[in-house]
Amino acid sequence: MSAPVVKGWCPGAHRPMMSGDGLVVRVRPRMARLTAEQVLGLCDAAQRHGNGRLDLTNRANLQLRGVSEQTHRQLLDDLANLDLLDPEPGLESRRNILVQPFYEHGDQTCRLTEILLDRLADLPELPAKFGFAIDTGSNRVLSENSADIRLETGMSGGLILRADGSQTGVCVSEERAIDAALGMARWFARHSSPELRRMRNLVRHTSLPGHWTGKPPGPLATRSEPGFTPKGPLVGAAFGQILALALDDLIRKSGARALRITPWRQILLEGGHSTPAPGFVTRPDDPLLTADACSGAPICPQAQAETQMIARQMAGRIGGSLHVSGCTKGCARQTAASVTLVGRNGRFDLVKRGRAGDEPAMRGLTPEDLLTLTDLT
Known part of the structure; x- marks a missing residue:
């Protein structure tokens, strides 16, 4: 294969x-x-x-x-x-900016994002997947989402700039925040390589300037679930x-x-009101909320198996999170899951408490095998 x-x-x-x-x-x-x-x-x-x-x-x-x-x-x-x-x-490809979705119009998240949008042309040449997160609510909600440079609330309540992969950041004022973020992007561009194309990987091999660390980020929000907000x-x-x-x-x-x-x-x-939503997940306890599955075969030419039907069948049988991937890339989920199923030649390899590229505990399982297994986790 x-x-x-x-x-x-x-x-x-x-x-x-x-x-x-x-x-x-x-x-x-x-x-x-x-x-x-x-x-x-x-x-x-x-x-x-x-x-x-x-x-x-x-x-x-x-x-x-x-x-x-x-x-x-x-x-x-x-x-x-x-x-x-x-x-x-060129500007469209640089507009990789995550914002915490519960912002108020005109608040700090909006102000910082609008300035960054206006300054996209000032960015250096960066890898296509390089991105920013602006997570300045009272509690952080984007900590598990992919971003390389983070502007977020610090433990003391102020604004910090943090390189992804670093446990701490540096305090910045709102007026200087975007200039500081652009400076961090330029530092990344000077030190990155074809093998080190994300900030998290780079900081494992190259020390950040000392003044960019020392201030811990603020508390995490609880997981967002379907319901009325x-x-x-x-x-x-x-x-x-x-x-x-x-x-x-x-x-x-x-x-x-x-x-x-x-x-x-x-x-x-x-601004909407609650209404029946057929085809959508509306219950916090729906097991599909903790199930990840890529498009799978035949939609993705690299997938080795159909993924979404088995994900729907298996979601309620897993005590934790489920990831069904058509190949070892694991596009739908980069972090470990309780159970990860990886397509291989029309069958599945089973990884326990790991990612799609990890060593499987079992190989070559058919969908029928999976539906009868009892020792999944």
């Missing part, structure tokens, strides 16, 4: 990625937010130019699937008309997949004025 190919970039709008079901086109909403009108327009575009499916990514973006090369240009025009496309492809209903999407028709219906019936995308396969219906 040949090793899976690790892509060094993410599919953007200008630069889509070919998959087994057509082009994957990524939309990066500013502030992880789309107005209701933008959501409805995007749902229409997904049905006219793609296969009517949307993916939520762990970077709080949306992906349209099944787009043909012939309709890609028209899709870009539609995204531009919805104000969901950067005219400059002060901002509106929060609902989940199994494996991060949404049917455009279902999302169109949900936006209209909830009366939401906007949609906020989270990096946890959940969407926040800003």
